[in-house]
Amino acid sequence: MAEENHKQVSVAEFFEKNRHLLGFNNPSKALLTSVKEAVDNSLDACEDANILPDIEVKIQELKKGKYRMIVEDNGPGLNEKVLQKAFGSLLFGSKFRSIGGKQGRGQQGIGISAVILYGQLTTGKPAKITSRTLKDKEAREYTMHINVKTNEPDVIASEVKTWKREHGTRVEVEMEGKYVGTKQSPYEFIKQTAVVNPHASIIYTDPEGKKHKFPRVVDKLPRKAKELKPHPSGVEFGLFKRMSKDTKARNVKSFLTKDFDKVGGGTAKTILGTAKVDGQTMPKLLSDDQLHEIHEAIKTTKIMNPSTDCLSPIGADALAKSLESEYELDFVKAVSRNPTVYRGFPFQVEVAIGYGGELDTEGSARLNRFSNKVPLLYEEGSCALTKGLKSVTWKSYGLHNSSGSMPTGPAVIVIHIASTWVPFTSESKAAVSNYPAISKEIKLSIQEAGRALHLYVRKQRKAGLEEEKRQKFIGYSGEVAGAVAKLISKDSYKLKKEDLEKSVSKIQKSLLKTAETMYASGASLADVEEEEDE
């Protein structure tokens, strides 16, 4: 390593150079990322303040390649100091809570300020942020830059503004962009967001001035995720050691019970017993070897899964309904797995599979990815959710795929991961990193939903075959009845033609009725035939 130039640059300068890390690598993605960051922020702010979100998004074309994005919400607003910091600098972890954490959309805290950074980089124009808190008598608009060298807000003007909202925040940024109408458009993002956030009302005005309304469907806020201590499973040794040095607990037993989730007195005793460490030892005095013993003992001790209330999942029912509201389907199965942990962070996977109906029987199945209720529209290939889907041998679950590729068939699959800390593959938060524990849960949930799909598809196929047989049976029933009639009537040769026909018709009716009953009860002709074979 050379000695030259070991100078440090600000986080803002780093990301100005690396704007692709934040999702601004091309004009259409940049526009989408901006909408995403602003909407995520608005939803989080409203939910944190127990307010049902009313959000308006506008994208205006200023000239070719130049757009203005306006996003406003009825959130609690921000006071001047917090506002300037939140919008005027890129702060790592400004939304970090404890080591454990709490589920939220924007977890990094560099999202919305990155939008402002991108805007000023591509247009040289300042952003306009308006805010009115519940206490404020009026709204105030701040015109501001980010000082890239110092990573600090640079407020050019601040003035009172008349605003229809009684409280909330409004962001207005001009930027280079490209408006697309594809699967990766702002419209698609907002539509999918509305689907999994039925408690939010979103109005979106596109560049052509067309208003798209996504009204509120549920008048209830989702269960609020609770802030949580870290779960001991998967907490890495280095972090465990650091926690033991920083703890306020006086002895190691209370360190375990107080600083971690799901460790009661009994569990702590078991852990310490296995580790052969006295529970009264002061945590700071534990040797590295003792810490290792405890850390190993945690792995072998049965500890309850994390509390479900640290997460705010969509829920199997809501997930199924949202799919049905979007597509005409013949079959839907949704699965919401129990929360589990990776590296001490609780997470939960939900999967829904829709099948048949209006879906195209040719080509790949559709995949809609979500993380903490935010649609993921980019970087499908590198996402653990996609990889999980591809890793399944779909032949066993009602669809088909060649090894390691997307399943084909008339299916739409929704995968949602909720976590206090979703491990994204980059700061652009477009794809989930494939930690082994996460990949495993994704696969298990897909398989669980897949089994139901398989049953359905098999039944459909069987029903198809049965129907074929039945039609044949009906087609031949006249002849069969005739033969039977001859068999049962010893004096058939004496019978008049009309009588024989009457008899045949009777037998045929009876045969068809039996067949109907048989089908309705689910017994198959095949079963009957097998029995008859014996």
Added chain:
Amino acid sequence: MAEENHKQVSVAEFFEKNRHLLGFNNPSKALLTSVKEAVDNSLDACEDANILPDIEVKIQELKKGKYRMIVEDNGPGLNEKVLQKAFGSLLFGSKFRSIGGKQGRGQQGIGISAVILYGQLTTGKPAKITSRTLKDKEAREYTMHINVKTNEPDVIASEVKTWKREHGTRVEVEMEGKYVGTKQSPYEFIKQTAVVNPHASIIYTDPEGKKHKFPRVVDKLPRKAKELKPHPSGVEFGLFKRMSKDTKARNVKSFLTKDFDKVGGGTAKTILGTAKVDGQTMPKLLSDDQLHEIHEAIKTTKIMNPSTDCLSPIGADALAKSLESEYELDFVKAVSRNPTVYRGFPFQVEVAIGYGGELDTEGSARLNRFSNKVPLLYEEGSCALTKGLKSVTWKSYGLHNSSGSMPTGPAVIVIHIASTWVPFTSESKAAVSNYPAISKEIKLSIQEAGRALHLYVRKQRKAGLEEEKRQKFIGYSGEVAGAVAKLISKDSYKLKKEDLEKSVSKIQKSLLKTAETMYASGASLADVEEEEDE
């Protein structure tokens, strides 16, 4: 946005939580990433100091899932202050140079300290860094942690160490890991690194104690990349504006000629003429409108491509040779494009295609990706190099692929991007982001190499068909000759059997000779046949 908890965390704490961003999401990838960061550092250090690199890499298994990595080089070493800063804190852009920059492997400056962070997170153990500069009489070993809260080095011990090397740096880190022998192994990384860095000697000792030697092939350092001013093409308006405020130039004309690459007096005059701005204006006094006019004028003015000496490409010949050294091939074509720019950063794409020989005729072609001479072994799917490869319609270039997928056939394709600033998709530097200008160059270079492949394959196919025809011709030559003999000898029926046979044999020989000459001259039977048809 909620007001709660807008606290900032250190870069180290952010990446401790987000270690996957740096390439540490699973144990096998973590081990590879560590080797990669350390080797990149060593190569950069040696080259910067004009030293032919002698690098040793050791991976030792301590117990199941725990490894020790040791990487040492004969670089210039580091003094105490720089060493502690470089290894003991995660600094954004510690390797940043000017806005323009200079090609190097580790461009972010958070690589090697991230390895140390990962080691202490997973094992709780400090790292050991040894260094001896050219001035030092002895080597010194520092045992150190990174203080995650403050992102500062925490040196536990520092002592003199006997070391065989007269100068250099040695890094020793214990970590959780998993050793794999696949395409993504440390062995593969080192092998590929050796191939494209023929001036380096690398000795690698694997966990089983086996030594793999990759000797130096070329006794000459690669051309040193020069530090460069930014190229005006693609510099974004926001940055352009900032540069105009920060410049030391007294007037806008000298601002353009002194602060940018490839802008001479004439070019500056053209730009300012188009923009209708007086060249004597003080840069600080330019209005936003004037700046916009100049920025627009830059886009429409023809400016020379960036100097080639800011980049250190592998070179078409070396690339072809390296492919041939790795595989038995029937055909190789390498292309080294001229440097161009994205967002003002110069870059250059090189492509080599190898075909036939020992390569498997079934299945996908192989792809070896490199950026600034560093092999990229992970995240193939999300990399612009892969996407470029898939975007080509391979039917026109001698291979086959279904739309948007990898080509199939007996081919190996090497793609290298050299840049003063490679835009990676994440800090793990495993995949290149698809900026439009970059994607375009990748596609063009693949197509250029592909055209040569197509010619070769077509010739081979034709030759195959020709050979078939020829064999047929030879097979029938006896009969043809007989027929001809009969035709030309009016008195054939009078001829003795022996004479006829002699005559036929003569004619046959003459026919075959004619055919040989025809094939050798490249004329095809088809051509002859067509001519005969007329």
